[in-house]
Amino acid sequence: MSLLEVKGLHAHYGKSHILHGIDMDVPESAIVSLLGRNGSGRSTLLKAMMGLLPPTAGTVALDGRPLARQRPYNICRQGIGYVPEERLVFPNLTVEENLVMGVQKGAPGAHRWSINEMYDYFPRLSERRAIRAGYLSGGEQQMLTICRSLLGNPRVLLIDEPTEGLAPRIVEVVMEVILDIGRRGVAVVLVEQKLTIALKVAQQVMVMGHGELVFRGTPAELDAAPDVRRNWLEVA
Numbered sequence: 001m002s003l004l005e006v007k008g009l010h011a012h013y014g015k016s017h018i019l020h021g022i023d024m025d026v027p028e029s030a031i032v033s034l035l036g037r038n039g040s041g042r043s044t045l046l047k048a049m050m051g052l053l054p055p056t057a058g059t060v061a062l063d064g065r066p067l068a069r070q071r072p073y074n075i076c077r078q079g080i081g082y083v084p085e086e087r088l089v090f091p092n093l094t095v096e097e098n099l100v101m102g103v104q105k106g107a108p109g110a111h112r113w114s115i116n117e118m119y120d121y122f123p124r125l126s127e128r129r130a131i132r133a134g135y136l137s138g139g140e141q142q143m144l145t146i147c148r149s150l151l152g153n154p155r156v157l158l159i160d161e162p163t164e165g166l167a168p169r170i171v172e173v174v175m176e177v178i179l180d181i182g183r184r185g186v187a188v189v190l191v192e193q194k195l196t197i198a199l200k201v202a203q204q205v206m207v208m209g210h211g212e213l214v215f216r217g218t219p220a221e222l223d224a225a226p227d228v229r230r231n232w233l234e235v236a
Contacts, residue, residue, distance in 0.1 A: 091134025106153020
């Protein structure tokens with residue numbers, strides 16, 4: 001049985017129909033990379049699953065419990081975490097205060113994360129724990145946002161473009177953290193523009209185009225489907 005199930009999900013921005021009946025299943029502990037060109041609907045799908053954009057039709061269920069059209073804070077408490085592309089740290093709070101803000105009881109069965117584990121992942125955050133988050137670099141803010149979301153002890157973590165604008169050294173660290181999150185039993189849905197990164201960390205790959213899922217399979221199956229890469233991923 002899948003941990004996260006999305007069935008027939010539609011979403012609109014005003015009169016613009018963005019998601020067209022998305023069906024997807026995310027098994028427990030799986031890392032799923034969600035690929036597609038800009039404007040394909042990937043970020044909108046994460047926001048609809050998180051309740052930030054109420055779906056106009058369809059269902060979202062976590063471990064069989066319906067979540068669609070609930071408030072984001074309720075969805076978070078039931079076991080879905082979200083790392084937005086914009087990072088959205090609390091700029092006037094210190095690094096440690098940002099982390100404390102993220103601590104929640106979490107969903108039953110979820111791994112219980114600690115602030116010390118976050119510092120083990122990213123020692124740079126430990127060094128800067130008393131610094132206000134608004135003074136951090138973009139890479140440090142990305143680390144902080146991932147850690148703050150993990151401290152909610154989610155069953156599923158939705159991550160939107162975590163490596164965008166990061167130095168290659170920081171990208172490698174973030175990739176290793178995502179892999180370790182999966183090893184500890186947290187399912188991950190990863191929106192990632194860099195194909196090599198997305199394929200390296202994922203067990204499953206889904207490709208979106210025009211608000212629909214146009215491919216699902218393993219990284220090896222995507223590698224063996226040049227027509228999919230040409231039609232839905234490559235930039236002409």
